Amino acid sequence: MTNTNKNLRFTKSHEWVNTDVSPMTIGITDHAQHLLGDIVFIELPKLHTHVEAGQEIGVLESVKAAADYYAPVSGTITEINEVVLSQPELINQDPYHTGWICKITPDQSASTDSLLSEESYQHHIAE
């Protein structure tokens, strides 16, 4: 895995979330972009909408397949990365930095306990 940092947490559905910043930045993992192949379209979540952890928030279309992605935490979408709309290849090339997808301001009550550490995520995808 390239360019990760230890602040990231992961979901079993292959999203990453930086829980150390507020709002929390969200993207899909390097493993996920590898599985999908070249990503050609992305549907971003709507700004200011409230989402629950595990809720589908958008769709990625790659040359190979369409895939939903999900909110890792409950909260409000407060920023979206409009650059990836015109350059979806950034999600392939740089999934942890310029290929980020959106930012969520978590609810007061939002829990991050069920998110995986990098080590657990690596273990999960190796299974």
Place this chain on the structure above:
Amino acid sequence: MSSIKFTSLYPEHEALHAKFVEFYGWKMPLHYGSAIAEHLAVRQHAGLFDVSHMTIVDMIGAGGRHFLRRLLTRDVDEIKHPGGACYSCMCNDQGGVIDDVLIYYRQPDNYRLIFNAATKTRVLEWLNTHSKGYSIGFQIRHDLSMIAIQGPEAIQKVMSIVSPYQMDVLSTLKRFNSIEEQQIFFSRTGYTGEDGLEIILPAQHAIEMWQKLIQAGVQPCGLAARDSLRLEAGLMLNGQDMDEHISPLECGLDWTISWKPHDREFIGKPSLIQQQQENQYPRLVGLALDAQAILRHDQTVTAFGQSVGHITSGIFSPLLKKSIAFARIDADAQTKPLNVEIRGKLYPVETHSTRFYSLNKK
């Protein structure tokens, strides 16, 4: 249980960190990083494909011509000279496509046929059943590998790495012709819509040829790019766009049927004549979508809320930067406004010729 098969070039694909896919029992490269970059390399420069999974059948014997005139929708007599080639369908008695095949006329008693990997067992069984009584023998050439070099710079790249004798014969090789020189079979054919070569050579020499072409700057390409290139160029894929229940008329391959001379009786002909006369058969059309979604195999095509057919093949076209597809739709739906259902939502699509890209129109 059948075990996975590997081509002679498998170690090369591994060394290039290919992402693999299982394709009808073969472990084949899907891409080497980016299918889109590979696709564009073929359109702009040159790309290299391992197609050794395809079935090469040499048909030797005096009865070859008679047998092929009976077996195929295309009349092999249309190939006038040794070295010529033609593309045909091989149908069953109902006119369904068992396979599409490229036929090389090498000598009056020697034809080389290239079938798909997907249909191998069925094809060989069909050949054995129907060749009884003709004086011919078959040789399945497992000892040969096949690589395709495609793109505007393809021939020039090959000429830069072959022997002076081979360079000489390649300099005069015409489109859709083949030539053999020093154990290597060169054919100016392909499956991408570009100019280029398909090279058939002893498996033990394939790696050397592959490595030289990579060193010459030819982009290795996987099956994903092969699929998007052939779809842009309006070329059909057996198992996707047709199968044994689909006739050449229903998959846009009516042009592979030689209706003349009238006295040639080929397998499936009566059914095809009937279908043509009734003129009610479903049509294969091209579709283009101007939306952030991708047309894919098996999606439903509708007109005025009614299902009128299905997508047979769909891709994101790296050249047109939108999704394009082939769809088989009811004969009377061709002029109607069409929609495609993608993930529960209807998207309007434009009908288009199946040839989205043509070298001649460039």
